[in-house]
Amino acid sequence: xxxxxxxxxxxxxxxxxxxxxxxxxxxxxxxxxxxxxxxxxxxxxxxxxxxxxxxxxxxxxxxxxxxxxxxxxxxxxxxxxxxxxxxxxx
Numbered sequence: 001x002x003x004x005x006x007x008x009x010x011x012x013x014x015x016x017x018x019x020x021x022x023x024x025x026x027x028x029x030x031x032x033x034x035x036x037x038x039x040x041x042x043x044x045x046x047x048x049x050x051x052x053x054x055x056x057x058x059x060x061x062x063x064x065x066x067x068x069x070x071x072x073x074x075x076x077x078x079x080x081x082x083x084x085x086x087x088x089x090x
Contacts, residue, residue: 004045018032027041035086035087036058
């Protein structure tokens with residue numbers, strides 16, 4: 001586990017093109033928009049070393065969590081079941 005290094009506050013960056021954690025020149029963890037490829041490098045945010053065997057890697061499985069208001073639950077479940085694989089923005 002890596003704690004905050006205190007160099008910056010670049011915790012997460014998310015768009016339909018990518019999901020990234022950490023920052024300051026390189027991401028601690030980066031996943032492309034299809035969630036099929038990723039990379040890891042040293043990050044000033046966390047002061048971590050590379051989190052994988054090599055900087056670039058293919059993703060075998062990924063599990064992402066989110067929070068939604070109870071009133072939107074059914075709508076989100078339907079969207080998740082019909083949305084194409086990858087990152088979607090609700």
